[in-house]
Amino acid sequence: MEGAPGAQGAALPGLRGATSVRGEYENKPSAQSHPGYPAEAYLTYGGFDWMTATVGGLWDALLVTVAGSSRPNFFGALPRLAHLDMIRGAVTGRPADPDTWRAPQTRVVQSVDVSRRTGTYTVRIPLGPVTAPGYVRVRGSDGHRHGAGLLGARVDPHGPIAHPPGDGDPWLDTWLYTNPIFIEVA
Secondary structure, eight states: OOSSOSOGGGGSTTTSOTTOOGGGOOOOOOTTSOTTSOGGGGSEETTEEHHHHSTTSHHHHHHHOEEOOOSOOTTSOOOOOOEEEEEEEEOOOSOSSTTOOOOTTOEEEEEEEOTTOOSEEOOOOOOOOOOSOEEEEEEEEOSSSOBSOTTOTTTOTTBOOOOOTTOOOGGGSOEEEOOOEEEOOO
């Protein structure tokens, strides 16, 4: 999902013309368009695509359940989700070193094997006690290429691994990442 498409300034008055739309969503339905998309799908709302901006729409529908693939990808393979990882981290404020790129309290806290599940299903991962501000996010993979993550197996036991030159076919190594859900403690 794109969420917030680029060229947000495309609709500034006088910049590109009277028909320019924010995010450059300037297409119209055609013979190649999915017949289930409404005409409103070809516009942005607050700079976001219709799937993300519609409360109770597609984005929300994707957050309660997991739906298995029903069509082959470009490579001709039917993608199958093998595992989901719950990633949990702390919100600690601004780091002392502005060049810091690490969040030392973030790690995969639970992995769920979903390789035998098919169709549409729900995965529930309890958070346990929450005593400090933090966030959670979910990552998933088809399970074809993984190993200890860049920061080691204690942080990420089976994360994505680098591809050697000339062997990086994206259709044979698929991953998904959700946006974080932030948790505040009152």
